[in-house]
Amino acid sequence: MATDSWALAVDEQEAAAESLSNLHLKEEKIKPDANGTVVKTNANEEKTDEEEKEDRAAQSLLNKLIRSNLVDNTNQVEVLQRDPSSPLYSVKSFLELRLKPQLLQGVYAMGFNRPSKIQENALPLMLAEPSQNLIAQSQSGTGKTAAFVLAMLSQVEPANKYPQCLCLSPTYELALQTGKVIEQMGKFYPELKLAYAVRGNKLERGQKISEQIVIGTPGTVLDWCSKLKFIDPKKIKVFVLDEADVMIATQGHQDQSIRIQRMLPRNCQMLLFSATFEDSVWQFAQKVVPDPNIIKLKREEETLDTIKQYYVLCSNRDEKFQALCNLYGAITIAQAMIFCHTRKTASWLAAELSKEGHQVALLSGEMMVEQRAAVIERFREGKEKVLVTTNVCARGIDVEQVSVVINFDLPVDKDGNPDNETYLHRIGRTGRFGKRGLAVNMVDSKHSMNILNRIQEHFNKKIERLDTDDLDEIEKIAN
Numbered sequence: 001m002a003t004d005s006w007a008l009a010v011d012e013q014e015a016a017a018e019s020l021s022n023l024h025l026k027e028e029k030i031k032p033d034a035n036g037t038v039v040k041t042n043a044n045e046e047k048t049d050e051e052e053k054e055d056r057a058a059q060s061l062l063n064k065l066i067r068s069n070l071v072d073n074t075n076q077v078e079v080l081q082r083d084p085s086s087p088l089y090s091v092k093s094f095l096e097l098r099l100k101p102q103l104l105q106g107v108y109a110m111g112f113n114r115p116s117k118i119q120e121n122a123l124p125l126m127l128a129e130p131s132q133n134l135i136a137q138s139q140s141g142t143g144k145t146a147a148f149v150l151a152m153l154s155q156v157e158p159a160n161k162y163p164q165c166l167c168l169s170p171t172y173e174l175a176l177q178t179g180k181v182i183e184q185m186g187k188f189y190p191e192l193k194l195a196y197a198v199r200g201n202k203l204e205r206g207q208k209i210s211e212q213i214v215i216g217t218p219g220t221v222l223d224w225c226s227k228l229k230f231i232d233p234k235k236i237k238v239f240v241l242d243e244a245d246v247m248i249a250t251q252g253h254q255d256q257s258i259r260i261q262r263m264l265p266r267n268c269q270m271l272l273f274s275a276t277f278e279d280s281v282w283q284f285a286q287k288v289v290p291d292p293n294i295i296k297l298k299r300e301e302e303t304l305d306t307i308k309q310y311y312v313l314c315s316n317r318d319e320k321f322q323a324l325c326n327l328y329g330a331i332t333i334a335q336a337m338i339f340c341h342t343r344k345t346a347s348w349l350a351a352e353l354s355k356e357g358h359q360v361a362l363l364s365g366e367m368m369v370e371q372r373a374a375v376i377e378r379f380r381e382g383k384e385k386v387l388v389t390t391n392v393c394a395r396g397i398d399v400e401q402v403s404v405v406i407n408f409d410l411p412v413d414k415d416g417n418p419d420n421e422t423y424l425h426r427i428g429r430t431g432r433f434g435k436r437g438l439a440v441n442m443v444d445s446k447h448s449m450n451i452l453n454r455i456q457e458h459f460n461k462k463i464e465r466l467d468t469d470d471l472d473e474i475e476k477i478a479n
């Protein structure tokens with residue numbers, strides 16, 4: 001009885017955490033057509049962009065769904081070795097890792113010709129004998145998942161029919177994405193099997209898992225290791241904690257992960273990956289990864305150097321819309337993203353532009369993650385030239401070909417102060433897309449003029465006035 005109610009509590013806790021992370025998935029109140037253009041409003045529409053809870057798990061999933069290749073990064077990888085006197089290995093090819101031939105074949109079949117920057121250092125460290133622990137941080141898309149999947153696959157003994165590698169993911173959907181990478185990379189290794197320890201995956205009581213790799217969410221994994229005993233944690237050789245930053249943002253996951261880690265043998269290899277490294281992540285990492293080696297790759301810096309910045313003075317929302325229509329021909333020479341402060345404004349704007357006969361896409365926090373991914377994919381393919389969105393929804397998404405950014409509303413934080421970081425992220429370019437860009441800021445009040453001035457001062461870069469009634473000026477900015 002006691003154990004059953006405990007299991008129920010774990011289930012409920014996990015359900016609560018998952019439903020939190022799927023908040024947007026369930027609010028399926030918007031029904032975009034195939035183009036993602038149809039607009040419908042709902043009860044949440046008055047929320048400002050900043051009030052929307054940043055849903056890190058959904059964002060992380062979105063990034064995975066839209067990512068098709070590595071994110072470039074020209075920064076140096078920082079490596080902090082547990083034993084600074086031991087030689088530091090890095091590899092420039094997968095061949096140097098002496099992988100099993102089936103794995104090498106899997107890696108090449110995925111189109112990987114050489115290790116990514118983070119993989120150059122992380123792979124030799126993770127495959128070294130005796131095994132070493134690792135904490136690694138680098139932004140999304142730099143090859144972390146591929147790295148730990150390769151480390152797990154390399155260390156599994158296929159003849160042993162019990163779990164040897166255990167990987168924790170923050171949500172069911174993220175676990176499935178990692179599972180797909182395991183399946184792809186292990187394609188030529190048919191005797192290797194994978195089990196998903198996720199809510200809803202019910203097994204017979206008393207059953208033992210024969211799959212060598214288990215990937216799951218903390219609540220279910222904890223259940224499977226302790227109460228249900230489907231997994232013998234003492235036989236785990238490699239423990240991976242993926243998306244540590246998303247993990248700790250989800251209620252209950254941090255404690256469950258620590259409880260699982262405590263059941264593992266002392267010599268189990270502990271690996272932790274995170275896209276960001278704020279203090280809370282670092283503290284958690286140190287709790288679950290003893291004596292770690294640490295690898296960090298800083299984000300590429302963004303700059304406003306190659307961007308022409310303008311502002312348009314209007315007196316209300318309708319005038320901003322008119323100014324946008326005047327600019328429309330000029331901005332659609334390239335692809336443009338238009339940022340609004342609220343879902344309501346974004347919906348209204350997309351609808352108004354559609355009424356004018358313009359084909360625009362709308363990316364809204366109310367859409368399911370898969371729908372959002374489909375909208376971004378269409379936009380990337382150039383099926384629409386203009387994407388209207390709110391900031392939270394577009395955070396962290398790089399659409400390389402976008403060279404025009406319109407701030408229909410200027411970015412402000414929850415206290416109404418300029419959000420310089422978001423301004424830079426919306427408009428700035430990293431070294432890798434060092435192309436010229438154009439940014440137009442719509443200003444419609446004294447307050448927004450003040451925000452613009454403060455942004456200008458912060459970056460010490462002139463933002464010039466643009467008169468959208470002057471066709472010559474518009475022509476000038478388009479070239």
Ligand SMILES: Nc1ncnc2c1ncn2[C@@H]1O[C@H](COP(=O)(O)OP(=O)(O)OP(=O)(O)O)[C@@H](O)[C@H]1O
Nearest residue numbers: 068069070112114115116140141142143144145146
């Ligand atoms: N060595 C490589 N060569 C080419 N492509 C790679 C390599 N490693 C990974 N990729 C690809 O780059 C993309 C990003 O890799 P991966 O998902 O491993 O990054 P990540 O840092 O884990 O990002 P995220 O946290 O968003 O999952 C994927 O499409 C993956 O297939």
